[in-house]
Amino acid sequence: MNEFLLIAGMAVATMASRIPLLVWLSKRNLPAGWFRALRYVPPAVLAAIILPAVLIVDGKLTFAVSNAPLAAGIVTALVGWRSRSLLLTILVGMAALFIWRAIFNF
């Protein structure tokens, strides 16, 4: 029962944080300067999620060769940059992670 309450609570929290702004903005136009700034939200947020995820291991900045996420992340970035195909990037990235971990065995 508690799980359902938790899920319902999170649903309410999600809606409450997303709906008001979306509905409010659908009725008006933002100043052009805002649009310019909002352009940088997706790259900034994605980079802010990705870099700690590949570089921080157990709370520490880690550039070691045994850091499989870092190695896989580099391979992913190269493939994504060259191929421009999201599906191929995901598949190669995960394969790189598994292979790297198999090599360094951890």
Next chain:
Amino acid sequence: MRWFARAVDVDIGTLSALTVECKRCGRRVAVDGRLPKPGIRCPGCGFTFRISPNSRRASSGLVAAPAGEKTSAPPAWPSRVVELKRHPREEPSPGPPPVEKRPQSTGKAASNRSQAAWLTDESFVVAAKNFEEAKTETNRHWYLLGSELAMYVNWQLVTWIGIAAGQQIDDPQSWGLDFAMVVTFIGMLLPMIKDRPTLAAALVAGGAALLAHGLPNQLGLLLAALAGIGAGVLAERRWPAVVQG
């Protein structure tokens, strides 16, 4: 009150040989060379419009076509969208301008509410890319909703498979499947970096996130995003942003 225009095949830097057609009175105004500072004045209805090159809003009020082209048919080649804004000081005396009727006003608020509920990072990127390439011109909110629902149904389905299959595996955490999210985000981030300001935003946000990763409640992510946005806006002053329409 703002007007939007579709400028066809125009380099915003030079903006030469452009005709702006006023949808209200149908008159064409030729713009040559540099844009006039106060804006373009429509001889028909007396409004002054200003072009701001950074907007990527859909066209609705004014239509611009290359000078000399007599047909008002939509162009077949890729076009850029520029914004024509009514100059605030040139308020015309004869009555208020006609209110642009929203083509999809019915049900839009309702669909916005449902969109908010299903919105994921992935749908956002798919929809934003579609809108940017101007593949969907009208009823874009339904495109977004379609993308969201497809992703959501898929998510539910795969979650059920995960619940069933996860119990067959000893330690699913050790597989590192959660890295798929990072891999997906890398694949989504790369096409977004198309000029120096977006690169600056990503680098600064990533660096700030590394510095601030110890902060509680994902505060570091928030600060890093703000730093990245600031970096992008500042970088725009030095390097021009690539604006796609």
